[in-house]
Amino acid sequence: MSSAIEISGLYKKYKGAWSAALDGLSLTAEKGRITGLLGPNGAGKTTCINIICGLVRADRGSVQIFGHDAGTQIQTVRSLIGVVPQQIALFENMTALENFRYIGSLYGIAQVTIKERSKNLLERLGLAQHADKRVGRYSGGMKRRANIIASLLHQPDLIILDEPTAGVDVQSRAMIHEFLKEYQQAGKTILYTSHHLDEAEELCENVVIIDEGRHIISGSPKDLIIQTRKQTDCRKLEDVFLHYTGHSVRD
């Protein structure tokens, strides 16, 4: 299986920071799979995603998305990926539909197509009745779901989600999971970060654990648990995580 994301030797030090946010990070995400990018606070997950989509420039290293170099072909890369940022990246004073209409137009999608796709996605993510409500008046879970829709209007082959389930209730989270699984079954690749390890264990076929900007370990959750069990008492992904990243508080 060929890979959707190929990252190697990524190094990034922010201006004024005394240690690197990414310190030679390498990882791959396979096509058509859901890959979890896991790590404690400040591990460098958001930085890694921002470099992939060209919001932050890396000091060293390379990022290949479906064979396109993110450093030199960022516009092509951006058209292939749908990034769901950690913050809600929507215009709060516009309704969900107005947001989608505007964002879709900027992608160059025809109005009828935008209408059709938003209608589908809104229904699928349980927002159909709230399409004409201003996003600023949405609940946290509704905002998260609308944030996802906005990133999928151009039907990207690769979806990158930065903590899509942060601060959402159990129902919303289940809905998002269901949705992501369906999307994967349609042949799309998904990379996502989360602090919910049980969620990652259930959803991901592959996980990458990083800490302090470095790759620690990767593999399928099952394999990682079996592997770790050789060294310590381990029943779930959380045990693996704690074993490799330690118990001290970060940030």
Place this chain on the structure above:
Amino acid sequence: MKKITATLIKEWILLRRDVAGLLLLFLMPAILIIVMAMVQDAPFRDYQEIRFDLLLVDEDGGSLAREIKSGLKASKNFHVIDSLEGSALSSGQLQKLLREGDYHVGIVIPNGATAEVVNSANIIANNISRKLGLGGTMPSRSTRDNRYVRMYFDPVSKPTFRTSISFALDRFVTYSCSNLLVQRISQLSKLAGDSAEMNDDFRKVFAGIGIKEEVLNDTQGDKTYINSVQHNVPSWAIFGMFFIVIPIAGHMIREREDGSAVRIELIPHALRLVALGRILFYTLMCTLQFWVMAGIGLWILPLLGLPALYLGLHAWVLLPVSFAIAFAATSFGYFTGAVFRTTNQAMPFGAISIVILSAMGGLWVPVELLPPVMQRVAMISPLHWSLEAVHHVILRNGGIGSVAGHILFLMAFGTILWGISIYKNVSRARGI
């Protein structure tokens, strides 16, 4: 193009829902224009333009008094009051009214003034008649009295006021006296048997001579002076236009804070078109603002008893002028939104800088009244160039040629600021 149109629509939706921003853009300058134009209406008129109540006591009852009275009444400057509650004003009443301060100036034409002038005129006419051998004589007596037309002022009136009024009155008295003299001479010539036409010539003696003020305009016909409306409408319209800094910077920073700016950056090839669309939208909004304010000057202010705004002989020149001002103002807003990180920094900077630049630029007090140093400092204020350009058109009847430099300056100012902002935005995204 579709992306720019989409941005125009989106900015319109956002501005429409930003009630505070809309009020700031349209209501604030409208109120400023109306209030300031009313408040400064009187100070902007000089004594020549205001009609004064003038108390007049006629103790004479003769033709001289009649002439003075009708001359004053015909003048635009005076409103003659010669009777109180139906009966003629007396000298005592006049002095009392002035002391009470309700009126500021009064004149008394003394008893016998006409007789005195007629006597003098007759003496002169007789002299001429004798020397030229015309024959006729008119009755005269040799003793002469002093019968001055007396002026009284409210004790608190300023010396400049007194001189300008006494000059004006002096003219009427002299005119009336000369008139009488001419009449006498013409009567003499009638006695001598001259034709009627010649008498007419005498009467026309004063027609077509004297002083008349002409206004310096490039074409005849239209006359404009700086007045409260001509000063305040452009000043506060420009002030309000530059206040567009607040909503633009506010929206930009809010979009960076809530992450929607990131969303735009993630869309391939969208960033620059979105920036262009935003500048275009606000420039159009701002131009509209100018014309709404001009509309207030044209149609609302006259309803309040003020003169209507006069747009000059080349009003169309205001279109490119208002567009250039709008572009400069919008770019300043874009710059503020790009350079500052938080609204807490941007809002005070925006508001205070506009107030300072407008004071510097002569929006509060005309530049001519500023000290020489400040007049030179004014040159760096885009608001000064804006106001100057509008003044050229509406006061000096200037054409496009007279404001080309101003338009160029404003467009350059806007372009430079916009360039800096785009660079700043890009480096913010990359450099972190």
